[in-house]
Amino acid sequence: MTESHDTTESPSAEETLDPRAAAALLAETTEKASHALQVNSLLLSLLGGLVLPVGFGIIWWSVRHQHPYQGPTLGAIGLMYLLVVLVDGISLAVFRRSSRGVGGQYKKNRRMLSAVGAVGLIGAYVIMGALEHAHVTHAVVYGIYPATVPLVIGGMIGAVGASQREDWTLFTAALVISCVAAGAAFAGPVGAWAVSGFGAGAALLGSAGVKLAQRHAR
Amino acid sequence: MNEGELDPLIHVPARLRILATLAALHEGDTLSFTRLQEMIELTPGNLITHLRKLEDAGYVKSEKTGAGVASRTSVALTPRGRVALDAYAQTLRGVLDGI
Numbered sequence: 001m002t003e004s005h006d007t008t009e010s011p012s013a014e015e016t017l018d019p020r021a022a023a024a025l026l027a028e029t030t031e032k033a034s035h036a037l038q039v040n041s042l043l044l045s046l047l048g049g050l051v052l053p054v055g056f057g058i059i060w061w062s063v064r065h066q067h068p069y070q071g072p073t074l075g076a077i078g079l080m081y082l083l084v085v086l087v088d089g090i091s092l093a094v095f096r097r098s099s100r101g102v103g104g105q106y107k108k109n110r111r112m113l114s115a116v117g118a119v120g121l122i123g124a125y126v127i128m129g130a131l132e133h134a135h136v137t138h139a140v141v142y143g144i145y146p147a148t149v150p151l152v153i154g155g156m157i158g159a160v161g162a163s164q165r166e167d168w169t170l171f172t173a174a175l176v177i178s179c180v181a182a183g184a185a186f187a188g189p190v191g192a193w194a195v196s197g198f199g200a201g202a203a204l205l206g207s208a209g210v211k212l213a214q215r216h217a218r
Numbered sequence: 219m220n221e222g223e224l225d226p227l228i229h230v231p232a233r234l235r236i237l238a239t240l241a242a243l244h245e246g247d248t249l250s251f252t253r254l255q256e257m258i259e260l261t262p263g264n265l266i267t268h269l270r271k272l273e274d275a276g277y278v279k280s281e282k283t284g285a286g287v288a289s290r291t292s293v294a295l296t297p298r299g300r301v302a303l304d305a306y307a308q309t310l311r312g313v314l315d316g317i
Contacts (some may be wrong), residue, residue: 017230017234019221020314020317022310023310023311023314025234029238029239030238030241032239033257036242038242101254102247103248104247105247106243165244
């Protein structure tokens with residue numbers, strides 16, 4: 001980035017304010033700056049709240065009549081990954097919009113969270129490979145494990161990210177997602193997809209609802 | 219409270235907008251000069267002039283990284299600047315209550 005600066009100052013630069021105008025300017029600038037610099041977590045909550053149940057629902061739909069359990073079909077997995085790519089793309093655009101030009105602690109936090117997230121999620125799938133290698137049943141390797149563990153880890157990563165931005169509504173929703181996903185393991189290989197997906201969706205839509213209510217209350 | 223108690227350094231539209239914008243960042247975060255300029259809609263010269271005054275008072279700090287065409291300036295509110303803006307807002311409320 002290049003910066004060449006004209007250092008001339010306009011004559012109106014030292015213009016003062018009457019107190020009412022100052023209060024209005026302060027409120028307006030604070031509102032605008034907060035809107036521009038803060039991540040639109042309402043949009044992200046709504047997006048996740050709608051897409052997670054659909055993605056996990058597609059997988060559940062593909063396995064619901066399997067006896068014995070074999071795992072999701074390739075078509076269902078493909079659709080799920082298509083949704084993941086779509087959501088990642090939109091989320092990235094939302095984060096970039098708000099974080100353009102922001103540095104300092106924010107950048108350090110983002111790098112730390114990216115590293116923790118990458119290790120956590122890659123680690124989860126490495127363990128899945130190890131389970132397959134150890135000839136653990138398909139019900140665990142392609143059912144209970146992938147329907148729950150990535151969401152438990154994802155929820156925890158989301159909670160850390162939300163706490164860094166002091167977004168306590170999203171923090172709570174992210175922890176709820178982890179808890180629901182952990183509990184979903186008891187629903188069996190088929191039920192785990194439904195419980196995880198719909199539980200996570202409900203937590204995120206609840207978070208979006210709280211945020212909307214807070215916005216209206218202001 | 220009367221209007222005279224308002225911090226004269228902050229009680230100027232451009233500097234009030236600079237401080238209010240930087241206050242929207244979390245503590246420890248910085249904002250690039252370019253993004254700040256876009257948000258405040260001031261000319262680079264005006265922004266530099268106001269930033270210098272705020273920096274002299276210890277309300278903001280700026281840091282330049284890189285050199286030449288790759289140089290990048292980032293700006294942040296200092297703890298002292300945050301306290302001053304809070305005090306300004308409180309005084310302003312007092313003044314408005316008295317009107």
